[in-house]
Amino acid sequence: MIIERAYVSAVPSDEDEAEWPWSVPCVRGLLADGLRLTAPVTYLVGENGSGKSTLVEALAEGFGLDSWGGSHDWRYASHRPKSVLGERIRFDAAPRGRHMLGSWRARKGFFLRAETALDALDREGFAPDAVSHGEGFLAAFRGKFLHPGLYVMDEPEAALSFTSCLELLGHLDRLVRSGGQVICATHSPLLTALPGADIVEVGDHGMRRTTWDELALVEHWRRYLADPRSYLRHVLD
Template structure:
């Protein structure tokens, strides 16, 4: 692993007026300010509904390891010559392991990290195929799902720190299963993955640490106890139990 914990140092903590503004009003962000977040396993999932703060958390976690919140490689800027930091990313810091400290202090060629966010990943698949340091295939000629999987296989190919925000956005059921296999393989090979997701398929990755994010803040939970899993199980068993409230 490369990061043991992320936290906001006392000297960088927002004052009372700043805490009254977004994103510090989000329960998960407020809890992070007070407690920090410890990583216990090589693969960690943040699972929660829209607006729960999971994307805000993973963006800042990426920035704490010198990844651009826009998305892209470690020590590289994709698409923004003068990147700005997110409000949480400005104050969040990472407690790195020895391996993490060595990587950040080492030469660029030894830095292995990538932040994938759904909003900018489509642009990457359209423009980075064939660019040195990325992937050889012409992903602009592929479906979004095929392009995503090509990107994953090319960029998540060695021990490094990999952060993903809703990577399932373009993936089918079977493609999600392929990503599960890749993330599990990364964890077994000394990489570290932090992923925000809505997907019960991804969150079921064997050996992963699952953190549920919501109005309560964030808490570790078992996959089978996730609210997300419960809703999907109920819906697939009886769609009408949900749809009768939606469709007249």
């Protein structure tokens, strides 16, 4: 493990706790209890608007990765300022993590976000225009997810087929076996089925640990695949 717990010490004195991002339930949970990371792969799962992307972006920023996406080698290449939450993220780290946090040269990692992944990959020399969107994502996994470090992802399944998601799982398994750590926001029942992964469900309740079988998204997919009409009748004329 590299990071064992993430937390925020307090809301800045000039900020209103009723305003974003402090009003987001998962951020309030981070303020109250922090987020313990107990496995090499942690999935954050929740509906759109639940705050999981806000959370993973702040965790990436707290580790020193550019919020626009990219590797540790491209710190703040987008010239975007850190978010107010990212500025205040703190970590309890394992020994290797303390070494990384204490030395920029020792720090390794990558932040992959769906909206900006191809731009970040182009900046790092992967020439994604020469391949499909999904192949561009897989290029990052093959070429950048190699070394022990912190790898943060925001909905990587957005560009991937079923088969490509399975390939991603193989990359993640090899990465954590070599000493890497992964934090991933996702809607994918396929990705969250990775054995040994920790699953945190994000929503109006804040954050709570759960299992794959208990995830609402898994139950919805089961029901939909068994009988699509039971869902479609509510949305189609």
